[in-house]
Amino acid sequence: MTLPIDPKVIDPGDYGEKRVTLEMGHEEAIEAVRTACEEAGMGIPVEFSPSALLNEKVDADRDPYYVLGACNPAIADRALDITLHIGGLFPCNMIIWETEPGTQEVYHVSIMRIAHLLGMAPDTDEWRSIISDTGELMDEIFAQLDH
Numbered sequence: 001m002t003l004p005i006d007p008k009v010i011d012p013g014d015y016g017e018k019r020v021t022l023e024m025g026h027e028e029a030i031e032a033v034r035t036a037c038e039e040a041g042m043g044i045p046v047e048f049s050p051s052a053l054l055n056e057k058v059d060a061d062r063d064p065y066y067v068l069g070a071c072n073p074a075i076a077d078r079a080l081d082i083t084l085h086i087g088g089l090f091p092c093n094m095i096i097w098e099t100e101p102g103t104q105e106v107y108h109v110s111i112m113r114i115a116h117l118l119g120m121a122p123d124t125d126e127w128r129s130i131i132s133d134t135g136e137l138m139d140e141i142f143a144q145l146d147h
Contacts, residue, residue: 016110
């Protein structure tokens with residue numbers, strides 16, 4: 001399989017990677033991320049704990065790891081008008097994992113940028129506008145978390 005991009009040379013900013021470290025408990029971090037998303041206009045229609053599931057099902061002994069699936073319905077609707085394939089990447093996931101007790105890493109990559117890089121979305125002004133709009137929302141969220 002040949003990738004349309006070279007993962008060794010691509011800059012994390014090109015796929016919208018964002019991260020911040022929070023000095024707080026895991027549950028508190030989940031609520032902080034949820035609040036930041038909601039205040040930026042993104043709801044949380046999906047959420048789950050892969051660590052709890054894996055610890056229960058396969059005795060994985062994983063540290064706390066949580067996924068908040070954030071969505072701005074107006075932007076999601078615009079994206080689906082352009083390409084139905086983007087739904088395969090929905091929602092915009094915010095990942096929270098405990099690096100050590102009292103320290104949480106929050107991580108996100110832009111599904112809109114990734115879809116564009118992989119050729120799932122067109123190279124149009126309309127798609128670049130969606131990338132810009134979602135990028136602004138994520139900038140707002142991460143600025144709020146990194147205070």
